[in-house]
Amino acid sequence: MKNEKWTTADIPDLTGKVIIVTGGNSGLGYESVKAFAQNGAEVIMACRSVEKGEVARAEIMKNKPNGKIKIMPLDLMDLSSVRNFTDKFKENYNRLDVLLNNAGIMIPPYGLTKDGFESQIGTNHLGHFALTGLLKDLIVKTPKSRVVSTSSIAHKSGKMGFNNFMFANGNGYTPMKAYGRSKLANLLFIYELQRRFEANNINSIAVAAHPGVSQTNLMRFIEGKFYYRLLKPLSSFFLQSAAMGALPQLRAAVDPNVQGGDYYGPNGFNEMKGSPVKVKSIPASYNTEDAKQLWKLSEKLTDINYNF
Ligand SMILES: NC(=O)c1ccc[n+]([C@@H]2O[C@H](COP(=O)([O-])OP(=O)(O)OC[C@H]3O[C@@H](n4cnc5c(N)ncnc54)[C@H](OP(=O)(O)O)[C@@H]3O)[C@@H](O)[C@H]2O)c1
Incomplete structure (x- = not known):
């Protein structure tokens, strides 16, 4: 409902739950780690910089949360790092209640991940596809577990462009096109994952x-630009706080009323700000042919098979 006011006060007791948050040291990820730990969960802050993770954890610990926070290194731009992360995680944990695929980069200049993927699709989609696939066995054996991915309003301009998926050699690359594609991929992935969970009971x-x-x-990639510096003083008019921005993903992760395949976002004008409610993504995000094609391609590129 449009006037719902779901807040962190609605988060249930999370004692005994194990939650991974990618990019947990900054922005929405940081706010999510804080809220999960406050409510008793054991939270794994998966960060590419352990030092930044330590700083973030120290800040959260000042509030004496009920839960524990552990930092584990994860670089989504490097599949060997994703494998190291999941190997270590499985050595230490035998359940995973929530995997929050939150980390992301936006509109960098054209670049490649360590495995040669265009950096935005590589970080925002393929890294998380690999991470989720490698943790799938633990996810499915944990009752009522959840995989949550953070997409964006920018998915609305996304086109999959499978004939030049990686903008090879920078051909056709614009930072916004690649970001939109990666955020549409987040939705195609989540909806397809839900369909596969259902098909496999x-x-x-x-x-x-x-x-x-x-x-x-x-x-960060446009902070030095003239137009960014010009608009910055006005930012508080159109931006909400990171704590408010984290509410849709927190709700998606823990509200018992949430259902598989739901999409949550703010309830204000153009979904830019506000309380978290169920929202709609564009029809292209429900295209099952594109979802299957993306899945197959992602398995091939990452060499990770979900076996379902
Ligand atoms: N802020 C918004 O208005 C907005 C709007 C729509 C969608 N989103 C989405 O929200 C998510 C979180 O972003 P944010 O706004 O909170 O931005 P942020 O403050 O820049 O946080 C992004 C996090 O992702 C991490 N990260 C980036 N590349 C990584 C990699 N290769 N491996 C592991 N972690 C990596 C960053 O680590 P470092 O600190 O080491 O860089 C950081 O912890 C992203 O998926 C973004 O697309 C944000």
Whole structure:
């Protein structure tokens, strides 16, 4: 409902739950780690910089949360790092209640991941596809577990462009096209994962969320630009806080009323700000042919097979 007011006060007791948050040291990820730990969960902050993770954890620990926070290194731009992360995780944990695929980069200049993927599709989609696939066995054996991915309003301009999926050699690359593609991929992935959970009678669910437009470190690639500096003083008019922006993904991760395949975002004008409610993504995100094609391609590129 449009006037719902779901807040962190609605988060249930999470004692005994194990939650991974990618990119947990900054922005929406940081706010999510904080809220999960406050409510008793054991949270794994998966960060590419352990040092930044330590700083973030120290800040959260000042509030004496009920849960534990563990930092584990994860670089989504490097599949060997994703494998190391999941190997170590499985050595230490035998359940995974929530995998929050939150980390992301936005509009960098054309670049490649360590495995040669265009950097935005590589980080935002393929890294998380690999991570989820390698953790699938633990996810499906944890009752009512959830996979949540953070998409964006920018998915609306996304086109999959399978004939030049990676903008080979920078051909056709614009930072916004690649970002839109990666955020549409997040939704195609989540909806397809949900369909596969259902087809295999697995009671885990896959859910998506987006934060509207929130004040975080995501703008790092345009901070030096003239237009950014010009508009910055006005930012508080159109941006909401990271804490508000994290609410849709928090709700997607823990609200018992959420269902597989749901998509949560803010309830304000153009979904830019506000309280988290169920929202709609564009029809292209429900295209089952594109979802299957993306899945097959992602398995091939990452060399990770979900076996369902
Ligand atoms: N802020 C918004 O308005 C907005 C709008 C729509 C969608 N989103 C989405 O929200 C998510 C979170 O972004 P944010 O706004 O909170 O931005 P942020 O403050 O920049 O946080 C992004 C996080 O992702 C991490 N990250 C980036 N590349 C990574 C990699 N290769 N491996 C592991 N972690 C990596 C960053 O680590 P470092 O700190 O080491 O860089 C950071 O912890 C993203 O998926 C973004 O697309 C944000």
